[in-house]
Amino acid sequence: xxxxxxxxxxxxxxxxxxxxxxxxxxxxxxxxxxxxxxxxxxxxxxxxxxxxxxxxxxxxxxxxxxxxxxxxxxxxxxxxxxxxxxxxxxxxxxxxxxxxxxxxxxxxxxxxxxxxxxxxxxxxxxxxxxxxxxxxxxxxxxxxxxxxxxxxxxxxxxxxxxxxxxxxxxxxxxxxxxxxxxxxxxxxxxxxxxxxxxxxxxxxxxxxxxxxxxxxxxxxxxxxxxxxxxxxxxxxxxxxxxxxxxxxxxxxxxxxxxxxxxxxxxxxxxxxxxxxxxxxxxxxxxxxxxxxxxx
Numbered sequence: 001x002x003x004x005x006x007x008x009x010x011x012x013x014x015x016x017x018x019x020x021x022x023x024x025x026x027x028x029x030x031x032x033x034x035x036x037x038x039x040x041x042x043x044x045x046x047x048x049x050x051x052x053x054x055x056x057x058x059x060x061x062x063x064x065x066x067x068x069x070x071x072x073x074x075x076x077x078x079x080x081x082x083x084x085x086x087x088x089x090x091x092x093x094x095x096x097x098x099x100x101x102x103x104x105x106x107x108x109x110x111x112x113x114x115x116x117x118x119x120x121x122x123x124x125x126x127x128x129x130x131x132x133x134x135x136x137x138x139x140x141x142x143x144x145x146x147x148x149x150x151x152x153x154x155x156x157x158x159x160x161x162x163x164x165x166x167x168x169x170x171x172x173x174x175x176x177x178x179x180x181x182x183x184x185x186x187x188x189x190x191x192x193x194x195x196x197x198x199x200x201x202x203x204x205x206x207x208x209x210x211x212x213x214x215x216x217x218x219x220x221x222x223x224x225x226x227x228x229x230x231x232x233x234x235x236x237x238x239x240x241x242x243x244x245x246x247x248x249x250x251x252x253x254x255x256x257x258x259x260x261x262x263x264x265x266x267x268x269x270x271x272x273x274x275x276x277x278x279x280x281x282x283x284x285x286x287x288x289x290x291x292x293x294x295x
Contacts, residue, residue, distance in 0.1 A: 029055060029071075030246065030254045030270030030288045033216065033234070037073045037085050039198050040158035040171035041104035041120030045083020047162075050076035050295040060274075061284035065094040076295070081108045083118075100126040102154060102173075115163040122156035122173055152178025152193070169200045197221040212236040226250075242268075251276045256288070264294045 029035055035055055036043040053073045060066040068091075075085030085104035091097070102124030109117040130148040158171030178193045202216035215233035222228075228251065234244025242258040256270035268290030 028248075029057060029069075030256050030272055030286075031055060031258075031268050031290050032218065032230075033202075033244075034258065034268060034290065034292065035071065035073070036160075036169070037075055037087060037104060038071055038089065039173050039196075040160060040169055041085065041102075041122040041156065041173070042106050042118040042158040042160045042169070042171065044075040044085030044104035044106040044120060045077035046075075046106070046108075046118060046160070048077045050074075052293045052295070054291045055268075055288065057286065057288045059272075059286040061287060067091065067093040075104065081110075082106065083108070083120075087124075095131050097129045097131070098126050100124060100154065115161070118160045118162070120158045120160075120171075122154065122158070125151055125153045126178065127151055128178075152176070154178075158198075164204070165206075166203045167201070169198070171198045172196060173198075194223045194225070210238045252286075258290070258292075266292045268292065 029038065032039070035053055037053070051074070053071070055069075055071045057067075057069040059068070069089070071087065071089045073085060073087040075083060077083050083104075083106035085102075085106075087100075087102045087104065089100040089102075091099075102122050104120055104122050106118050106120040109119070111117055128148075128150055132147050153176055154174040155176055156171065156173040157175075158169065158173070160167060160169035160171075172195060174193070175195060177195065198218065198220055200216065200218040202214050205213045205215075207213060213233060213235050216230075217232075218230040220228040220230075229249045230246050231249070232244060232246030232254070234242050234256075236242050240260045242256075244256055246252075246254040246256075248254070252272045252274055254270055254272045256268065258266055258268040260266045268288075270288035270290075272286035272288070274285060
């Protein structure tokens with residue numbers, strides 16, 4: 001029974017890793033519109049706001065050792081035109097754990113009274129650990145017999161143009177191709193991280209003094225993977241409540257909400273419904289929680 005369970009977990013792990021490797025290795029968040037520092041360092045200290053942001057994502061509910069992602073970000077403005085941010089991102093799935101740390105630096109160029117152009121650089125790295133003992137069973141595969149740990153450096157950049165009515169952003173959070181596994185002969189134990197490119201655009205429609213609607217599109221481009229498109233939008237009600245949805249073509253449909261509990265503290269919640277082939281493994285969806293504090 002235990003051996004069967006281990007085999008099943010290994011199959012799931014290989015399936016998840018195949019999805020990550022052939023598509024996108026970097027974490028996808030439902031609430032990315034309110035957590036942009038992860039993919040674009042130009043957002044460090046943006047709008048002259050100091051904030052602390054915590055997000056936890058629990059994928060494929062009901063499956064043991066399925067992907068879990070936690071991010072913690074602090075950013076603040078420095079002087080009139082500079083911003084700085086620090087972040088931690090932890091990804092876990094079965095035998096794989098990766099923890100990234102990053103320092104973000106940004107510069108603001110004011111174009112006019114309502115429009116700013118932000119440039120950003122990201123420096124950091126990721127510690128990867130593969131605990132193969134969790135899957136070890138010498139009776140079925142000697143492949144799972146040795147733990148692996150290594151470090152991948154990260155360097156990235158981003159740019160965003162923001163005004164009262166719209167925003168446009170472009171970024172690549174890591175120019176360097178790191179690895180998650182090693183190779184043994186011709187056996188593809190290695191998962192090489194491809195460079196990710198992100199572009200986003202949104203427009204704010206001020207319906208009245210109490211209601212704003214913002215449609216948005218996010219595009220992700222990864223070598224040897226289909227381009228991913230997020231199409232969505234959200235309503236901002238009295239600057240107190242946000243309700244929105246996203247549709248990631250052929251992957252997920254997402255619904256989310258944010259509640260501003262006080263002037264400084266807000267809470268967010270998101271739920272993804274999987275519409276890809278992953279429904280063959282699990283169709284219970286994905287949960288995401290966020291806490292945001294403004295200093």
